[in-house]
Amino acid sequence: MNYRDLYADEVDNFLKQPGAIALDMRDHQSYLSGHLPGAERADEQCVSRLIRKRTEKPPVLIYCYHGVMRRDFAELVRRLGFEQVYHLVGGYRSWSQLAGA
Numbered sequence: 515m516n517y518r519d520l521y522a523d524e525v526d527n528f529l530k531q532p533g534a535i536a537l538d539m540r541d542h543q544s545y546l547s548g549h550l551p552g553a554e555r556a557d558e559q560c561v562s563r564l565i566r567k568r569t570e571k572p573p574v575l576i577y578c579y580h581g582v583m584r585r586d587f588a589e590l591v592r593r594l595g596f597e598q599v600y601h602l603v604g605g606y607r608s609w610s611q612l613a614g615a
Contacts, residue, residue, distance in 0.1 A: 533572030577602035
C-alpha cells in the first residue's frame with residue numbers, strides 16, 4: 515500500500531493545497547450527480563493529464579463510492595511518480611454525508 519488515508523473531514527484542507535488533484539473513480543452518471551469540488555472523473559484522458567503533471571508532483575486524492583475501487587488506480591498514480599497519493603476513507607458517500615451534498 516503506497517497511499518495514505520484521508521478522512522471526509524480533511525477533504526476541504528486537502529483541496530486548498532496548491533495544485534491538489536481530486537480524482538473520482540465512479541461511473542459517469544454518479545459523477546454528474548455530484549462530486550468533490552473541482553474533482554475530475556478518472557478516465558483515459560485523466561491518465562494523460564496526470565502524465566503531464568508528474569514533474570510537478572501535486573498531491574492526488576482518489577475516491578470512489580465507498581473506498582474500495584481506488585486501490586489499483588492509486589498504485590498506478592504512485593508508479594507515475596506521484597509521492598503524495600491519498601484515498602478517501604469511506605469514499606464519496608462519507609464526504610457527501612458530512613458535507614450534506
